[in-house]
Amino acid sequence: EEQEEDVLRELRLFLRNITERLSLDRRFKAFTKPVDIEEVPDYLMVIKKPMDLSTLLTNIDEHKYVTVGEFMADADFIWKNALEYNPDSDPMDRNIRHRACALKDTVRAIIRDELDEDFERVCEEIRESR
């Protein structure tokens, strides 16, 4: 009903704000767009669920997320994919893994600091009712 739509509108604003702040952080530039398959031809042979910040934003706009937990599950693919595709000890791999870990920690810190757990509980009630 209307109150539920008000809650989900507020959720989308919260998730867009987080995603836009991450996209503005220069450390995370490589995560702003899908990995370019022209540049990285074997990427889709290794990574089964590509994810990036622009795709998160599209998903938000398409009302894909009803809870912060669902958003986090997709956001986690961004850094998990980077760790999986770049496992080697050479400086390039280490550097992208460092940025991936910074992304993971930054998302969690923002959610811990800015998400009201009562709000997330209401979102989870809406998810269970659908």
Ligand SMILES: Cc1noc(C)c1-c1cc(NS(=O)(=O)c2ccccc2)cc(C(=O)O)c1
């Ligand atoms: C992410 C990722 N996961 O595996 C790899 C490998 C990367 C990755 C991919 C690219 N090149 S790219 O053309 O696909 C691209 C450029 C700008 C934004 C988004 C993607 C650059 C870098 C980088 O560190 O600069 C990293």
